[in-house]
Amino acid sequence: MSIVKFLTSKTFFKHLAIAFGIVVVLVFVLLKFLDIKTNHGEEIPVPDLSKMQVKIAQEKLEELGLELILLDTVDFRNDMPPYSIVEQDPKAENTVKNGRKIYVKVNAGEYDDVTLPALKGKTFRQVSANIKSLGLKEGKITYKPHLAKDEVLAVTQKGKTLKAGDKVKKNSTLDFVLGDGKEFYDEQTFDKEETTIETPVEDAGE
Structure with missing residues (x-):
């Protein structure tokens, strides 16, 4: 049988229909499988x-x-x-x-550590901006006689004096000791009130 006759024969169309049916079934089964696998429509x-x-x-x-x-x-x-x-x-x-x-x-389990910069000797205004940028808080402020007003003399935390390079926890509170700017006047007062202690002179006869 020639190819032309086969392609126009009932046998060819019968096989073609069977093949088409198999493809349709396979596609249907594949789509069903994908629906089940991906829970199509279920969220x-x-x-x-x-x-x-x-x-x-x-x-x-x-x-x-x-x-x-x-x-x-x-x-x-x-x-x-x-x-x-x-x-x-x-x-x-x-x-x-x-x-x-x-x-x-x-x-995180706790606040990160922050390395304390050099704060001593600076004005409190400078220090205040610095510690806020590091995520630290200002605590108690006390004043001590000193020539420069509001100069940072010491930084403490829970009674411990801190220095540059020490580690503190972010969001923790720092206390400050500042100069009151009155030391010059206190020294003048002290000079006025200063007295000389004389050493007793031994009697010549002793």
Whole structure:
């Protein structure tokens, strides 16, 4: 049988119809499989993971068919428990498909250390701006007789005198001892009131 006759024969069209039917069935089965695999049409509400420890959040997501991915640790926030989740993406109540990754950031365990710069000998105005930029707080201010007014004479924390290079926790409070600008006058007063102590002279007869 020639090719032309075969292509126009009933046998060819019969085989073609069978082949077409097989393709349709295979496509239908494949689409059904993909629907089941991806839970087509089924979406899962993302739970609120805020303030949860990573392990607990991970278990909760796994129960829902979701995956937790830890991105980073953020600077310590005192309004959140240490090592708890502070940010998540997607946000809570968004709907996602099964197997979706939920990205989170975790609170640090405590405040970071800050290296104390040279503060002694500077004016309090200079120092105030400096410590605020470092995330530190101003505490108690006391004055001591000194020639220069508001010059920083000492920096302390909980009674301990600090120096340049010491480490303190971010967000901690520093106390300051400042000059009162009155030492010059106090010295004048002291000079006026100064008395001379004479050494007793021994009697010549003794």
